[in-house]
Amino acid sequence: xxxxxxxxxxxxRAFTRLGLCSKVFTSTKIxxxxxxxxxxxxxxxxxxxxxxNYEILRLKPFFSLRSKVLARGLRKKIxxxxxxxxxxxxxxxxxxxxxxxxxxxxxxxxxxxxxFFGDAAEYIDRSSxxxxxxxxxxxxxxxxxxxxxYQKALRICDHLVxxxxxxxxxxxxxxxxxxxxxxxxxxxxxxxLGFDPEEFxxxxxxxxxxxxxxxxxxxxxxxxxxxxxNKRKNLEAIIDIVSKVxxxxxxxxxxxxxxxxxxxxxxxxxxxSRRRSxxxxxxxPFMDHMLLREFYCxxxxxxxxxxxxxxxxxxxxxxxxxxEDKPSVNHLVYEPINGWxxxxxxxxxxxxxAIRHLAVMPMDKRLRKRYExxxxxxxxxxxxxxAREIITRAAATKE
Numbered sequence: 001x002x003x004x005x006x007x008x009x010x011x012x013r014a015f016t017r018l019g020l021c022s023k024v025f026t027s028t029k030i031x032x033x034x035x036x037x038x039x040x041x042x043x044x045x046x047x048x049x050x051x052x053n054y055e056i057l058r059l060k061p062f063f064s065l066r067s068k069v070l071a072r073g074l075r076k077k078i079x080x081x082x083x084x085x086x087x088x089x090x091x092x093x094x095x096x097x098x099x100x101x102x103x104x105x106x107x108x109x110x111x112x113x114x115x116f117f118g119d120a121a122e123y124i125d126r127s128s129x130x131x132x133x134x135x136x137x138x139x140x141x142x143x144x145x146x147x148x149x150y151q152k153a154l155r156i157c158d159h160l161v162x163x164x165x166x167x168x169x170x171x172x173x174x175x176x177x178x179x180x181x182x183x184x185x186x187x188x189x190x191x192x193l194g195f196d197p198e199e200f201x202x203x204x205x206x207x208x209x210x211x212x213x214x215x216x217x218x219x220x221x222x223x224x225x226x227x228x229x230n231k232r233k234n235l236e237a238i239i240d241i242v243s244k245v246x247x248x249x250x251x252x253x254x255x256x257x258x259x260x261x262x263x264x265x266x267x268x269x270x271x272x273s274r275r276r277s278x279x280x281x282x283x284x285p286f287m288d289h290m291l292l293r294e295f296y297c298x299x300x301x302x303x304x305x306x307x308x309x310x311x312x313x314x315x316x317x318x319x320x321x322x323x324e325d326k327p328s329v330n331h332l333v334y335e336p337i338n339g340w341x342x343x344x345x346x347x348x349x350x351x352x353x354a355i356r357h358l359a360v361m362p363m364d365k366r367l368r369k370r371y372e373x374x375x376x377x378x379x380x381x382x383x384x385x386x387a388r389e390i391i392t393r394a395a396a397t398k399e
Contacts, residue, residue, distance in 0.1 A: 001034050002049060005289060006309060007116065007163070008089050009049075010196045014387035016052045017198075023081055024049075024056045027069045027095055033228065036260040037286055061095075069095045079107055085394050088115040088157070091149045100152040112394040115153045118163035118193070119146075119170040120307060120328040147174045154180060158397045160187045161390070164307075166327035189393055192331065193312055194381040199289045200316025202374045203297050204367060210298035214282060218363060219251055221355045224299035224319070226257040226292060226310040231264055234305050236271055241348045243275045250355055255282045257295060258310075293317060300358055300366075302339075303351070304329070312381055318374025322347075322354060332381075338373045 002009050008024055015022040028041045044060040059071035067090075075098050078086065086104070088096045098104075105113065150171060153160065162168050168188065175181050216222060223242060227233055235256060242254045259265040272281045287295070292310075296302070296317040303321070304311050307328040315321060315332070321339035323329045324347075333339045336357075342350040358366060379385065 001031065001038070003038060003288075004034055004309075005196065005199075005313075007118075007193060008087075010194065010383040011087065011387055011390075012049065012054050013052045013196055013198070014383040015391075016054050017384060018387055018391070020391075022054045023083075024054065025074060025078060026056065026058055027061050027064075027071050028058045029061060029064050029069050032066050036228070036262065067093050069093060071095065074098055075101070075104060078104070082108060083111065084108070085112045085114065085391075087390070088113065088153070091115060091117075091153055092146050094145075097149055097152075100149060100156045102156070105156055112158045112397055113156060114159045114161060114390065114394060115157045116161045116163060117150075117167050117171060119167045120164050121166065121170075122307060122326070122328050143174075150174045151180070154183055154187070157187065159189050159393055160184065161189050161191050163191065163193050164328060165190065165331050189389075191386055191389060192381060193309060194383045194386050195312040195316035195377075196289075197316065197378055197382040197384055200293055200296070200313045201378075202318040202370055203294075206294040207297040210294055214253075214298070216253055216298070217251070219359070220253055221251060221301065221358055222253045222255060222299045223301045223303055223322075223351075224255040224257070224295060224314070225303055226287075226295070226314065227304060227306070227308045228286070229256065229258045229260060229265065229268065232306065235268060237347070238303060238305065239268075239272060239275065239281065241351060242280070243277065244348060245352055245355065246277050246280055248352075250352065250359075252355060253280050253282065255284070255295060255299065257284045257287055257292065259283055259285045261285065289313070301351075301354055315377040315381055316374070318370045318372075318377060320354070320358075320373060322351065334376075338376055 012022045012024050028044050030038050030041055042058050044058050046055055046057050049056055057077060059073060061069045061071040063070040074096070078099070086099060088099055091097060099113070151174060162171070171184065172181065175184055225235065225238065229235065239254065242252060245252050269283060272278050292313070296314045296319050299319055301322055302314040302319045304323055311321060311323070311329065311332060315338065321333060323333055323339065323341055325341040325343055330341055333341050335341060340350055340354050361369065
């Protein structure tokens, strides 16, 4: 979904920038996470992704249930494309399972198959009693599917890319035989999720423009969160702490991006209106990446309560990040180089310390620090670097 920008989008762009011919094979379906942003399925057939000019082929499924999709002809279409490397994403969604076959493996001499995995325990929604019950059945069924296809991927694929450190523990849980564990250790590659360096970078001019537009003074600290705003994200907790920080005389603003025009948007805005200083909160709907980058540039600290691709996108602009110390996200923070980690019971203290850390810096030093963080994050998390690493690993694989 180019409108959202997940891994398959960024990797295709990065490979194209490296001078490689890249093609994305997917379905016409909109993922459940994107239904409030895009409402109609994509048309079937080939389209060209601008401005990078790689092709996307969308197949109409004969079966779909939430994120699970099956379509005919995928293997045949890929054979016609005749690739040197096949990257498989989201095996548990079923769409690419026909590629886990010796027929595909033997399709072309020297062809490599690399599969990507990003499992994390917090991705399962347990925000209400009903969802907890659903999560139990979902987890049982999902694990049965995953166990089968993850083991198959272990045998067929040349490399297994793990996007989150926690994924390794989850994957290992599907393996019992020592031979399988040894094979897993030989094939695994730890590669974080990243961001598109063409879309996310720091620009001082945009910082000044957005802050002027919002009436934000130079000595005010702007905290920002961009995510699909829903109850599960528990943004009320951050709103309460920002309010407390303001009441202590600390100059702070909080920008929330990602409202979806639903009932919860009205509930959260009403909640904000009852705070003592509602004027320090700025609420915006889902934004395209160009405008989102400008808002990231305007901020001083980014904060998230759940794992989200928008974390890495913000990091691309050099925004210092404040994340909970948990397995799904704590690998992104190198304290104090690019941000800070907090526990559930000390967010207020860590937030205040982070604001004070920035407040004592003169603006020129704060901007130098921003450029340093941007440089560090681009070196670690840019999809151009990640794409080069994938190609290097694939080329080094022994037949």
